[in-house]
Amino acid sequence: MRILVLGAGAVGGYFGARIHQASGDVTFMVRPVRVNHLATNGLKIFSPFGNVHFPPKIVSSPLSD
Numbered sequence: 001m002r003i004l005v006l007g008a009g010a011v012g013g014y015f016g017a018r019i020h021q022a023s024g025d026v027t028f029m030v031r032p033v034r035v036n037h038l039a040t041n042g043l044k045i046f047s048p049f050g051n052v053h054f055p056p057k058i059v060s061s062p063l064s065d
Contacts, residue, residue, distance in 0.1 A: 004029055008043060008056065017045045017052045027057040035060045 001024070005016035008028040020026045030038060038058050045052040 001025065002027070004059075008034065008038060008058075013043055014045055014047075016056070017043055017054070020054060020056070021050075021052050027059055029059050029061075032060050032062065034058075 003016070003019060003024055003026045005012045005019075005026060005028050007013075008016065008030050012028065016026045016028055028038070028043070035058055038056055042053055043056045
């Protein structure tokens with residue numbers, strides 16, 4: 001199953017990362033200003049339940065802010 005998560009902030013980033021960690025096919029839709037940051041640094045989750053760091057699949061719309 002392919003999943004699209006709108007945003008990679010606190011909630012979307014956390015749950016999307018956990019789905020990815022469970023071998024889910026997750027893509028994050030983010031604003032254009034976030035694309036470069038995520039592409040360069042990846043998505044990092046620090047949690048008592050285990051840390052996750054990976055290069056996420058991302059899409060963006062040139063029409064969004």
